[in-house]
Amino acid sequence: xxxxxxxxxxxxxxxxxxxxxxxxxxxxxxxxxxxxxxxxxxxxxxxxxxxxxxxxxxxxxxxxxxxxxxxxxxxxxxxxxxxxxxxxxxxxxxxxxxxxxxxxxxxxxxxxxxxxxxxxxxxxxxxxxxxxxxxxxxxxxxxxxxxxxxxxxxxxxxxxxxxxxxxxxxxxxxxxxxxxxxxxxxxxxxxxxxxxxxxxxxxxxxxxxxxxxxxxxxxxxxxxxxxxxxxxxxxxxxxxxxxxxxxxxxxxxxxxxxxxxxxxxxxxxxxxxxxxxxxxxxxxxxx
Amino acid sequence: xxxxxxxxxxxxxxxxxxxxxxxxxxxxxxxxxxxxxxxxxxxxxxxxxxxxxxxxxxxxxxxxxxxxxxxxxxxxxxxxxxxxxxxxxxxxxxxxxxxxxxxxxxxxxxxxxxxxxxxxxxxxxxxxxxxxxxxxxxxxxxxxxxxxxxxxxxxxxxxxxxxxxxxxxxxxxxxxxxxxxxxxxxxxxxxxxxxxxxxxxxxxxxxxxxxxxxxxxxxxxxxxxxxxxxxxxxxxxxxxxxxxxxxxxxxxxxxxxxxxxxxxxxxxxxxxxxxxxxxxxxxxxxxxxxxxxxxxxx
Numbered sequence: 001x002x003x004x005x006x007x008x009x010x011x012x013x014x015x016x017x018x019x020x021x022x023x024x025x026x027x028x029x030x031x032x033x034x035x036x037x038x039x040x041x042x043x044x045x046x047x048x049x050x051x052x053x054x055x056x057x058x059x060x061x062x063x064x065x066x067x068x069x070x071x072x073x074x075x076x077x078x079x080x081x082x083x084x085x086x087x088x089x090x091x092x093x094x095x096x097x098x099x100x101x102x103x104x105x106x107x108x109x110x111x112x113x114x115x116x117x118x119x120x121x122x123x124x125x126x127x128x129x130x131x132x133x134x135x136x137x138x139x140x141x142x143x144x145x146x147x148x149x150x151x152x153x154x155x156x157x158x159x160x161x162x163x164x165x166x167x168x169x170x171x172x173x174x175x176x177x178x179x180x181x182x183x184x185x186x187x188x189x190x191x192x193x194x195x196x197x198x199x200x201x202x203x204x205x206x207x208x209x210x211x212x213x214x215x216x217x218x219x220x221x222x223x224x225x226x227x228x229x230x231x232x233x234x235x236x237x238x239x240x241x242x243x244x245x246x247x248x249x250x251x252x253x254x255x256x257x258x259x260x261x262x263x264x265x266x267x268x269x270x271x272x273x274x275x276x277x278x279x280x281x282x283x284x285x286x287x
Numbered sequence: 288x289x290x291x292x293x294x295x296x297x298x299x300x301x302x303x304x305x306x307x308x309x310x311x312x313x314x315x316x317x318x319x320x321x322x323x324x325x326x327x328x329x330x331x332x333x334x335x336x337x338x339x340x341x342x343x344x345x346x347x348x349x350x351x352x353x354x355x356x357x358x359x360x361x362x363x364x365x366x367x368x369x370x371x372x373x374x375x376x377x378x379x380x381x382x383x384x385x386x387x388x389x390x391x392x393x394x395x396x397x398x399x400x401x402x403x404x405x406x407x408x409x410x411x412x413x414x415x416x417x418x419x420x421x422x423x424x425x426x427x428x429x430x431x432x433x434x435x436x437x438x439x440x441x442x443x444x445x446x447x448x449x450x451x452x453x454x455x456x457x458x459x460x461x462x463x464x465x466x467x468x469x470x471x472x473x474x475x476x477x478x479x480x481x482x483x484x485x486x487x488x489x490x491x492x493x494x495x496x497x498x499x500x501x502x503x504x505x506x507x508x509x510x511x512x513x514x515x516x517x518x519x520x521x522x523x524x525x526x527x528x529x530x531x532x533x534x535x536x537x538x539x540x541x542x543x544x545x546x547x548x549x550x551x552x553x554x555x556x557x558x559x560x561x562x563x564x565x566x567x568x569x570x571x572x573x574x575x576x577x578x579x580x581x582x583x584x585x
Binding site for chain 1: 470520
């Protein structure tokens with residue numbers, strides 16, 4: 001009986017791993033193929049020849065395969081490199097601002113009762129529900145007036161509109177689950193700000209870390225706003241810089257290599273912080 | 288020890304709350320009220336782009352026009368079907384993943400780290416990947432079919448399967464997050480309860496239903512809401528996977544709004560339609576809360 005259970009468990013694990021990895025593998029193998037092999041029919045599971053040419057092309061150098069075929073450098077490489085740098089800059093700054101704003105906010109909402117609390121909470125929730133596609137035009141109109149289109153500053157602000165509501169909502173639920181030990185600090189004579197900074201923040205650092213990870217991943221992966229507000233300018237972000245591979249310059253191997261690079265930062269962050277995510281226990285923020 | 292003056296300098300709850308929340312209230316005004324108001328204003332105007340931007344007030348005409356447009360009703364049905372399929376798949380998958388990962392096995396940390404990966408991938412990236420998998424020429428399923436001696440292409444970006452492919456890809460991306468939050472619930476269930484269930488000789492299914500499931504209900508409710516909202520407002524994934532095609536078969540409300548506003552440049556009509564979408568999003572969450580959420584509050 002016990003042995004059977006173990007067998008089923010390992011079977012389920014194998015299925016789970018195959019389900020997780022297959023879509024990634026199926027696409028990323030393109031990055032390692034020669035152009036002739038990409039459209040080979042029927043598609044193969046394990047290509048017999050692989051190389052790193054596409055990555056080298058992507059960073060602006062030619063590559064010669066073993067058979068002596070020249071793979072020319074990608075014309076988009078400067079855009080892609082600039083996109084990587086901009087995305088990194090925007091995501092890190094947006095995450096830092098998000099954390100500075102929401103940690104005190106979520107603390108206030110989870111611990112204190114005051115007028116208009118529910119109304120404020122619901123308005124935060126409403127901003128989670130707003131589809132970006134319908135606020136895009138107003139933002140675009142406003143940005144043209146303020147001269148913020150094509151700037152990283154404008155992009156950071158628009159990114160905050162995505163990260164702040166979602167993460168606040170989540171963090172309130174997490175904070176409510178932490179027993180109010182910091183009240184003891186108040187009894188010991190700490191002021192409100194001291195209690196918050198010296199007792200509460202260290203107490204809840206795992207949840208705060210997860211919130212930071214989520215807002216970093218959200219900012220890094222933001223596509224809809226960036227494609228309208230900064231595409232084609234100096235503030236181009238990584239997702240929009242590779243979107244030109246999609247429609248204008250169809251080089252599947254370059255697109256695949258670029259996508260792989262773009263997956264790395266969120267992947268690394270999620271990989272090392274996953275155990276904190278599985279410690280997140282949330283409750284109803286409205287309660 | 289506490290002098291009276293010190294007590295007076297202490298902030299009251301309300302003041303402290305205001306001090307903390309004020310920046311965010313301004314921010315919300317800026318990012319919620321302004322765009323919403325602007326969109327509302329635009330939805331009541333006829334916007335013409337040629338010969339300079341011109342607005343002409345036409346009242347509720349845009350809203351009537353949207354209701355009379357059969358594309359709107361088609362797109363609403365597509366959105367609802369896609370959302371239902373995504374939500375059911377995401378929650379079931381999340382539950383499945385959480386239960387497996389809560390067991391004891393070797394290399395636990397490594398396997399957990401691998402399973403979270405799909406969630407960290409952007410939705411536009413997912414769209415590109417799943418398009419490659421579904422396409423007949425390059426698809427994964429074509430490869431499987433050929434492995435078993437088939438000759439044809441298996442094209443999933445077709446009239447009959449594209450929505451299911453979209454829902455599957457969406458669930459692939461969202462389920463790990465659901466699973467990890469459920470996992471944290473499962474880890475708070477005392478082991479004792481399982482021992483007691485063993486004494487009662489409960490079957491595995493009964494154990495799941497009576498011991499594991501009850502503490503998960505609230506998280507499942509929250510993530511059902513999140514998945515519904517996310518799927519209804521999803522744009523980039525559909526944009527890179529199927530572009531609403533083939534034909535208009537996978538053209539959701541978001542994609543229809545995108546086409547109206549940015550391809551046909553009918554900004555007024557697009558804004559009007561986006562208010563119907565907002566209504567659908569808020570309405571379905573409220574309904575879910577009314578029917579289900581009130582009962583599972585801890």
